[in-house]
Amino acid sequence: MPSFTSKRAASVPDSVFLVMDRAKSRRRRQGGEVIDLSIGSSDLPPPKEVMTALAEAALDPKTYGYCLKGCTRPFLEAATRWFAERFGVSFDPDTEALTLIGTQEGLAHLLMAVADPGDVLLLPEVSYPSYWGAARVAGVEPYPVPLDPAFRPVLEAIPPEPLRRARVLLLNFPNNPTAATADRAYFERALAFAEAHDLLIIHDNPYVDFIFEGEALPLLSIEGAKARTVELFSFSKSYHLGGVRLGFALGNAEAIAALERIKAPIDFNQYAGILRMGIKALSLPLARIREDVAKFQKRRDALVKTLQDAGVPVPSPKASLYVWMPLPSGTDDVTFALRLIETTGVAVAPGQGFGPGGRGYLRIALVQPPEVLKAAAEKIVAMLD
Ligand SMILES: Cc1ncc(COP(=O)(O)O)c(C=O)c1O
Incomplete structure (x- = not known):
């Protein structure tokens, strides 16, 4: 057979x-x-202006061609402007930013881009389900890192052997499913750990706006983080747009370039009308x-x-x-x-x-x-x- x-x-x-x-x-x-x-699919409607932007784009015949890198530029400018205005760190839209067809897609391709089969992926022992599948597709070996009582990965508990083969540390704060958050001190420790063990940190951050109490900053807002970080942002949660499939990656230029290489033979970016919709969403007041x-x-x-x-x-x-x-x-x-x-x-x-x-x-x-x-x-x- x-x-x-x-x-x-x-x-x-x-x-x-x-x-x-x-x-x-x-x-x-x-x-x-x-x-x-x-x-975790929001039941609230997307903002009216955002739906209108998509509807108008859908009626514009110019939005229907293949959308190559140049066509994503206005969206990447909007994404990098959004981050700089809100969190005070600038990124080059040409080399430190990339359009994603949702962060789930981005993460799966990013693992293929930055790690090789047999490399170890360090991830929280309780993680968003697609991480486990994405690791297998990329051929990397997931190593579940134990959590402290606040559900944050205890990096010091990782034994030497998986650590030696580890290439990537995957974090997600605010966390799905545990709701854990990380403060600046935790992120600084994680960055120092990544430096000491030569790791890239992927920070999956679709809940950047879902803060009820206290502060939960993006990892890239920490000084110097971009040397070892790629952070993924989504439109699914903040704007109730899960079905539309849009996100973006910011961070380390080499990792972003590798992701772009992996995606090149696979997809032609997201539809230009959806990118216009994304620009509108990012312009909304907080x-x-x-x-x-x-x-x-x-x-x-x-x-x-x-x-x-x-x-x-x-x-x-x-x-x-x-x-x-x-x-x-x-x-x-x-x-x-x-x-x-x-x-x-x-x-x-x-x-x-x-x-x-x-x-x-x-x-x-x-x-x-x-x-x-x-x-x-x-x-x-x-x-x-
Ligand atoms: C932690 C996490 N990452 C990624 C996603 C998927 O996001 P997107 O719709 O951008 O692919 C979700 C959706 O629930 C999530 O909770």
């Missing part, structure tokens, strides 16, 4: 989210309601985004208060789109999540979908209004009892 599956394709891990997807479909087929808190983030904060409060009032020891996230809830010890997260959807219609993400360290946790996405989240929390509490 011929095989039409490469070893590479076969090595991509199955996701427990497929199991959840099937459970959601079963429930819907049976006529049951589903409150879907299992994926206050507009903060209005939406305040809505997510109210949602967080409704969900967390209901759980905490019922005695569930769940921390209130200071950032991100998620609540990371520990289950009572010995409770299997996949079994619990399946029973929850089958009996109540509430869909959440089981923690082990994010890696071995996620066992015994549920990730609840704040993608419904406060009253729906409160009702969902009551159902979770009833199931715990």
Whole structure:
């Protein structure tokens, strides 16, 4: 029998989210309601001006040709201007910035661009699922770094052997799924660690605007970070544009050039109309985004208060789109999540979908209004009892 599956394709891990997807479909087929808190896809509408910019671009015949590097220049100028005005660090739009078809695409290609098969990728032991698959596609070996009680990778705990072969350290703050944030001191330690062990840091930062309390700066805002960092920014969360697929990378020029080389035979950049839309989004005043983030904060409060009032020891996230809830010890997260959807219609993400360290946790996405989240929390509490 011929095989039409490469070893590479076969090595991509199955996701427990497929199991959840099937459970959601079963429930819907049976006529049951589903409150879907299992994926981080915002339910809020994109800003009106941003949708208008896309609609106008779609009616302009000039936007339909292949979009080569020169065509992305206005977008990259807007992206670098956005970062400089907000965080005070300048990047060259020609050499230190690149358009992405979403950060998920960018990250997968970036790993291929900066690491070789057999190299080690250091990543948090609880991580966004696509990281594990992207590592396999690139042929790099993921090494799960243990987390401290604040869910930040303990870099000093990495043994010498994986460290010797490590090429990249992948970080993500504010974090999906744990909601962990990093302060300046943590980032400075991570940069010193990268320097000492000759690593590139990839910082995946789609939640740059999703800060409820305190400060959570991009890694590239730290002086000198660009020597060892590529940071990825997305339009999916801040502007509720997950389906449109747009992001950008900023940082180290050599890594950006390598990414551009890898992408050249694969894609022709994003559609020029979507780039125009992105320029519009980046020009919006920060206050507009903060209005939406305040809505997510109210949602967080409704969900967390209901759980905490019922005695569930769940921390209130200071950032991100998620609540990371520990289950009572010995409770299997996949079994619990399946029973929850089958009996109540509430869909959440089981923690082990994010890696071995996620066992015994549920990730609840704040993608419904406060009253729906409160009702969902009551159902979770009833199931715990
Ligand atoms: C940590 C993280 N990275 C990347 C993505 C995907 O972003 P994009 O839509 O830009 O591909 C998500 C989406 O949930 C995410 O949580």
